Amino acid sequence: MTFDRPVTRSLTERAPQPQVPPSRAHPGAVLGAIHLGAAMVLLLWWGNAETSPTLADWLTEVGRITGLLAGYAVVVLLALMARVPALERGIGSDRLTRWHAMGGRYTVTLVVVHGLFITWGYAVAANTGLVEQGRTLVLTYPNLMMATVAGLLFVMVGAVSARAARKRLRYETWHFLHCYTYLAVALAFSHQFSTGKEFVDNPTARVVWSAMYVVVALLLIWYRFLAPVRLAFRHQLRITDVCHESHDIVSIYMTGVELHRLYAEPGQFFRWRILSKGLWYSANPYSLSAPVHPDLIRITVRLSGDHSRALAAVKPGTWVFPEGPYGAFTSGRQTQPKVLLLGGGVGVTPLRTLFETLPVAPGDLTMLYRASREADIIFRDEFEVLAAQSGHHVHFLIGTRDELGYDPLSVPNLGRLVPKLIEHDVYVCGPDGMVAAALRSLREAGVPERRIHLESFAF
Numbered sequence: 001m002t003f004d005r006p007v008t009r010s011l012t013e014r015a016p017q018p019q020v021p022p023s024r025a026h027p028g029a030v031l032g033a034i035h036l037g038a039a040m041v042l043l044l045w046w047g048n049a050e051t052s053p054t055l056a057d058w059l060t061e062v063g064r065i066t067g068l069l070a071g072y073a074v075v076v077l078l079a080l081m082a083r084v085p086a087l088e089r090g091i092g093s094d095r096l097t098r099w100h101a102m103g104g105r106y107t108v109t110l111v112v113v114h115g116l117f118i119t120w121g122y123a124v125a126a127n128t129g130l131v132e133q134g135r136t137l138v139l140t141y142p143n144l145m146m147a148t149v150a151g152l153l154f155v156m157v158g159a160v161s162a163r164a165a166r167k168r169l170r171y172e173t174w175h176f177l178h179c180y181t182y183l184a185v186a187l188a189f190s191h192q193f194s195t196g197k198e199f200v201d202n203p204t205a206r207v208v209w210s211a212m213y214v215v216v217a218l219l220l221i222w223y224r225f226l227a228p229v230r231l232a233f234r235h236q237l238r239i240t241d242v243c244h245e246s247h248d249i250v251s252i253y254m255t256g257v258e259l260h261r262l263y264a265e266p267g268q269f270f271r272w273r274i275l276s277k278g279l280w281y282s283a284n285p286y287s288l289s290a291p292v293h294p295d296l297i298r299i300t301v302r303l304s305g306d307h308s309r310a311l312a313a314v315k316p317g318t319w320v321f322p323e324g325p326y327g328a329f330t331s332g333r334q335t336q337p338k339v340l341l342l343g344g345g346v347g348v349t350p351l352r353t354l355f356e357t358l359p360v361a362p363g364d365l366t367m368l369y370r371a372s373r374e375a376d377i378i379f380r381d382e383f384e385v386l387a388a389q390s391g392h393h394v395h396f397l398i399g400t401r402d403e404l405g406y407d408p409l410s411v412p413n414l415g416r417l418v419p420k421l422i423e424h425d426v427y428v429c430g431p432d433g434m435v436a437a438a439l440r441s442l443r444e445a446g447v448p449e450r451r452i453h454l455e456s457f458a459f
């Protein structure tokens with residue numbers, strides 16, 4: 001099959017590299033700041049804790065400290081998902097999402113423990129039952145009705161995000177339910193000041209706490225809602241071509257204005273909102289499959305579900321709103337002069353872009369492209385032309401293990417194809433099975449964990 005690809009000219013005419021704003025948060029620094037914030041919260045609690053506590057005080061103090069930490073944790077969780085460029089470039093969306101998911105589990109636990117221990121402590125102090133005390137708190141204390149609804153919403157969001165439930169839900173349904181977190185945060189806010197001992201008589205604490213919420217709200221409004229609209233108007237992206245790369249993979253070409261000012265780095269992705277019937281309401285993530293030119297962008301999509309399949313039928317001229325760029329699967333992760341790119345399936349899309357652009361000496365870049373069948377290979381011509389131009393290496397590892405009679409991702413085979421494997425940075429992207437096999441071999445071969453860079457297309 002031959003393809004008339006508009007982007008083919010990028011093989012001879014190099015795309016200008018983006019002048020990336022030098023904002024890249026360091027993961028260690030961000031984690032440090034999060035822990036420092038938690039320590040400040042503990043100090044705030046410590047300064048107001050009972051000095052000679054009774055049993056009721058002990059229980060209530062557990063409720064207070066968990067409540068304060070939960071109030072802080074939700075702000076951190078929202079900040080991680082605010083799509084702040086420095087976080088996206090420095091940490092990467094997949095790692096931010098993992099931190100968010102892990103933090104979410106802690107937060108829901110804190111919320112539940114907070115509610116239970118406050119009620120228990122008050123019940124012991126008033127010498128009454130747990131249920132009776134719970135009713136009194138909800139019905140008579142200021143803002144506690146709203147806070148209780150918020151707590152239930154947090155638990156609901158936690159439940160639908162648990163792995164077992166998440167797998168059964170459509171992405172759109174899960175996403176819709178997840179948005180109730182915003183409502184929960186808003187409902188829970190006021191009870192902190194009206195009933196929280198740490199805030200009632202401490203205006204400074206109230207101002208700092210409110211500022212934390214306001215800053216994160218502004219980040220969310222700007223980066224999740226206003227910035228994408230600004231990008232859309234500034235760059236005026238429209239689809240020009242949709243070309244089949246294989247029976248279930250299409251490339252989508254878009255043109256627009258001053259696209260280099262999107263500052264998209266090779267290896268990054270955008271969430272694409274396609275303004276056509278049935279597609280406009282969701283923004284799905286797809287990686288760049290070629291470096292961005294001032295007037296041309298390409299993504300390459302496997303036709304898997306409703307959204308991707310509908311993309312194959314999109315008409316030229318359709319407007320596109322890009323949200324991004326996101327992701328840290330870029331040259332920013334490179335630490336060594338030699339690089340191995342290892343991919344398969346539609347996971348080769350960011351690798352194709354990196355193969356053209358990574359700053360390495362001729363011959364120091366190797367691409368290993370794993371596929372079960374020749375018909376599954378995409379961009380073979382582009383990889384071969386780029387390899388010939390740059391002196392880099394590309395190897396297509398085609399065939400099942402049974403057909404080949406050996407495992408193409410085994411340590412001996414990797415060692416044969418990539419001399420001095422352990423001196424390489426390795427970028428991996430592909431189907432789960434391939435990625436797992438590659439990681440096993442790379443670790444067995446002694447490639448340090450910090451030099452293995454993963455991009456996951458899973459959510």
Ligand SMILES: Cc1cc2nc3c(=O)[nH]c(=O)nc-3n(C[C@H](O)[C@H](O)[C@H](O)COP(=O)(O)OP(=O)(O)OC[C@H]3O[C@@H](n4cnc5c(N)ncnc54)[C@H](O)[C@@H]3O)c2cc1C
Binds near residue numbers: 172282301
């Ligand atoms: C960082 C990243 C880069 C990616 N790059 C590519 C690429 O270059 N080429 C490619 O083919 N695929 C890529 N994907 C995967 C691609 O985004 C999904 O396969 C696609 O969104 C599935 O949508 P669907 O409706 O066709 O499939 P469905 O079968 O309806 O959905 C499959 C799964 O995709 C996820 N999903 C669906 N809609 C969304 C959404 N709006 N936002 C987030 N997740 C959603 C859900 O987990 C869902 O279960 C990438 C994913 C990520 C996270």
